[in-house]
Amino acid sequence: MSETVPVTVVDGEERTTIDVACGRTLRDALLDAGFEVYGSVSKHGNCGGRGLCGTCGVEVASGPEPTHWHDAAAARYGYPRLSCRITVAAPMTVRLVEKVMWGQLLPGESG
Template sequence: MAETVPVTVVDGDDRSTIEVERGRTLRDALLDAGFEVYGRVSKHANCGGRGLCGTCGVAIEDGPAPTHWHDSAAARFGYPRLSCRITVEEAMTVRLVEKVVWGQLLPDSSGRG
């Protein structure tokens, strides 16, 4: 049996914890658990988790340090990190952010906290 790690997901006022197989991408784990990482349009037209479209952003409240170039930029400028570029290796807390068009965020939903 594969080892799992807890991932706490904050979705608005709701907070739940899912067990994720170590080594899975956060995007895939969230989608499989029924969480939406995309906006209305981008959930139908996205890059499929290849880190190209920039629409699967989530805010990492507690978790791994940035390793992907996009993660580093997100940390520097305070916007969400791409869930498709985060491998679940340790317990973490992520917050889903509301998106309006494509992967665009609402003005007060920048993921800055």
């Protein structure tokens, strides 16, 4: 049996902890658990977890250090990290962000 780690997901006012197998991508684990990481349009047209479309963003409250090139841009411009580029290896807490169009937040909102 593979080792699992707890991932706490904050969705609005709700907090849910799911057990995720080490080595899975956060995006896949969230989708399998029924959480929506995409907006209304991008859930139908996205890159499938290849790190290209930028629409599966989540805010990481605690967890792995940024390692993907997108993370540097996210930190610089204040937008969420791509869940498809985060490998679950240790306990973490993430917050789902509301997406209005494609993967975008409303102007002036940090999530």
